Amino acid sequence: MRLFDLAGKTAIVTGSSRGIGRAIAEAFAEAGARVVISSRKADACEAAATAIRDAGLQALAIPCHIGDKAQLERLVAETRAQFGAIDILVCGAGINPYYGPLEKVEDATFDRMMATNVRSALTLAGLVKDEMAARRDGAIIVVASIAGLRGTAGLGAYAITKAADMQLVRNLALEWGPLNIRVNCIAPGLIRTDFARALWEDEALMKQRLAVTPLRRIGEPDEVAGTALLLASPAGRFITGQTIVIDGGVTIA
Numbered sequence: 001m002r003l004f005d006l007a008g009k010t011a012i013v014t015g016s017s018r019g020i021g022r023a024i025a026e027a028f029a030e031a032g033a034r035v036v037i038s039s040r041k042a043d044a045c046e047a048a049a050t051a052i053r054d055a056g057l058q059a060l061a062i063p064c065h066i067g068d069k070a071q072l073e074r075l076v077a078e079t080r081a082q083f084g085a086i087d088i089l090v091c092g093a094g095i096n097p098y099y100g101p102l103e104k105v106e107d108a109t110f111d112r113m114m115a116t117n118v119r120s121a122l123t124l125a126g127l128v129k130d131e132m133a134a135r136r137d138g139a140i141i142v143v144a145s146i147a148g149l150r151g152t153a154g155l156g157a158y159a160i161t162k163a164a165d166m167q168l169v170r171n172l173a174l175e176w177g178p179l180n181i182r183v184n185c186i187a188p189g190l191i192r193t194d195f196a197r198a199l200w201e202d203e204a205l206m207k208q209r210l211a212v213t214p215l216r217r218i219g220e221p222d223e224v225a226g227t228a229l230l231l232a233s234p235a236g237r238f239i240t241g242q243t244i245v246i247d248g249g250v251t252i253a
Contacts, residue, residue, distance in 0.1 A: 002234070003233060004229055004230070004235055005031060005032060005233065005234065006033035006088070006233055007032030007033075009032070009088055010033065010079065010086050010087050011028045011033045011034070011035050011087065012036045012086055012090065013028065013037065013092055014064065014075075014090065014092050014093040014120075015039055015093030016036075016039060017037060017044035019193035020193055020195075020224045020225070021093065021143070023221035023224065024090055024092060024225045024228040025090075026052060027228065028229065028232065033058070034059075034060070035059045035060070036059070036062050036075070036083065037060065037061045038062050038063065038093075039063065040064070040065050045062070045063050046061040062074075062079065066120040067115055067116045072120065072124055072127065075124075076127045076128060080131075086128045086138075087132070087137065087138060088141075089128050089138075089139075090140075090141045090142075090143065091120065091142045093116075094161070095112070096113070096195075097109060098110075099154045101156070105156075113158065114160075117164075118165055118168060122172075125172060125183070129176065129179075129181065132181045137180055137181075138179075138180070138182070140181065140182070141186060141232065142169050142185045143185075143186050143224075144162040145188060145189075146187050146188065146245060148160075148162030148163035148164075148165065148166055149166075149245070165185060166185050166187070169241060173242075174241060182237070182239065182240040183241065184231045184239060185244070186224060186228060186231070186243075187244065187245045187247070188246045189213075189245070189246065189250045189251070190247070191221060192218055192221070193221060212250060213249060214248060214250075216248075218248070219248060224246050231244070
């Protein structure tokens with residue numbers, strides 16, 4: 001058995017036109033998977049998918065706003081039509097529109113964050129469950145954050161959604177384990193992505209952060225992709241319900 005082989009597998013990766021999601025999609029494609037690139041902007045999705053195809057690998061662009069259930073249903077239906085049954089789902093898309101004290105976050109903003117960061121993952125997982133159960137094989141990965149593991153000044157609302165993702169994974173792993181569907185979470189620390197640009201471009205903040213990071217640097221997207229590949233491949237076939245932290249040691253310091 002080739003432990004990290006995804007040949008013949010179909011994977012949907014949301015939030016994959018850039019950053020961590022794109023690195024995961026590229027790693028899956030290199031391992032042999034047929035990959036669906038999905039984010040809100042069609043042109044960005046097509047650019048990422050084209051880059052993968054230009055490398056001689058398989059990729060399809062299907063734009064989707066994960067906060068819209070009808071678009072999630074369309075994403076799954078189009079994937080099946082083009083690539084067949086879905087073997088791997090990575091919920092990598094998310095939003096963080098608010099920075100500030102928890103008591104001041106507006107109801108509508110908090111509700112939108114919960115719907116986008118948490119409910120969409122549950123909805124997508126439910127849409128692919130039956131075909132995974134029929135084969136008694138499937139891997140679902142939710143990208144969370146170390147913000148969900150500790151108090152985080154200014155990011156409390158976002159942190160709550162990420163903590164909820166971790167509990168979502170634990171419950172789905174428990175409920176769907178008898179179907180041999182594995183459900184896991186990845187919790188990155190500070191990674192050099194556009195999503196986190198405001199943090200890693202702040203020199204004062206970076207100086208503080210690196211001082212408490214045992215590896216004395218921030219992470220790169222492909223360093224998260226390696227863990228996703230582990231969880232999606234035969235190498236991770238006995239891992240379920242877990243949150244794997246990828247943070248250079250910040251949470252142990």
